[in-house]
Amino acid sequence: xxxxxxxxxxxxxxxxxxxxxxxxxxxxxxxxxxxxxxxxxxxxxxxxxxxxxxxxxxxxxxxxxxxxxxxxxxxxxxxxxxxxxxxxxxxxxxxxxxxxxxxxxxxxxxxxxxx
Amino acid sequence: xxxxxxxxxxxxxxxxxxxxxxxxxxxxxxxxxxxxxxxxxxxxxxxxxxxxxxxxxxxxxxxxxxxxxxxxxxxxxxxxxxxxxxxxxxxxxxxxxxxxxxxxxxxxxxxx
Numbered sequence: 082x083x084x085x086x087x088x089x090x091x092x093x094x095x096x097x098x099x100x101x102x103x104x105x106x107x108x109x110x111x112x113x114x115x116x117x118x119x120x121x122x123x124x125x126x127x128x129x130x131x132x133x134x135x136x137x138x139x140x141x142x143x144x145x146x147x148x149x150x151x152x153x154x155x156x157x158x159x160x161x162x163x164x165x166x167x168x169x170x171x172x173x174x175x176x177x178x179x180x181x182x183x184x185x186x187x188x189x190x191x192x193x194x195x196x
Numbered sequence: 197x198x199x200x201x202x203x204x205x206x207x208x209x210x211x212x213x214x215x216x217x218x219x220x221x222x223x224x225x226x227x228x229x230x231x232x233x234x235x236x237x238x239x240x241x242x243x244x245x246x247x248x249x250x251x252x253x254x255x256x257x258x259x260x261x262x263x264x265x266x267x268x269x270x271x272x273x274x275x276x277x278x279x280x281x282x283x284x285x286x287x288x289x290x291x292x293x294x295x296x297x298x299x300x301x302x303x304x305x306x307x308x
Contacts, residue, residue: 114296124287124298137295171241173296182229182291187241 085188099160102191106174113155118169167195198223202299217273219288228292230271236284
């Protein structure tokens, strides 16, 4: 099976712009989670989707949003970008929603640089 | 809220030796999973090993094994016969009912 794919891999934006990141989970996986990774804060949970519904949400401002489509692909959007949004954004998929404790498999990430 | 603590920001080991990475966690949940993930310099996060909290037997995957002490809320990773390819950031993670929570990571260096 193909792994989790994320596009684009690298992105440069300026403050105030918005950005959309895409994630395609492993075939058959219905749950997608998003994480922000920075040197200072480490890995922080953004949100989790299962069957097009947001199941959990982390402590991020409303500028961060996401959605999941019927084919389980997911997008996350960040509006009004700030310098502090520069990070590696990781997407992870897991097989089902039962209990949510299944192993998550990660994509290569999207490196976002905000200037 | 659940927290995961990795007290060793950096570790180094000689090739072919054994190294143990520490992890402690705090939770009031009884049903949870624990994971060790590896993130090499290429940045792809890879699952190393996982442990279900209800299982008393420690998980093992080839050269990787864990020491799971549920009462002490400790979950250490032992890497035997260390190889150059083991060099990476290692993250301990907890998953309960809500979300995956990561520790701050341990950077492991392998000395040839």
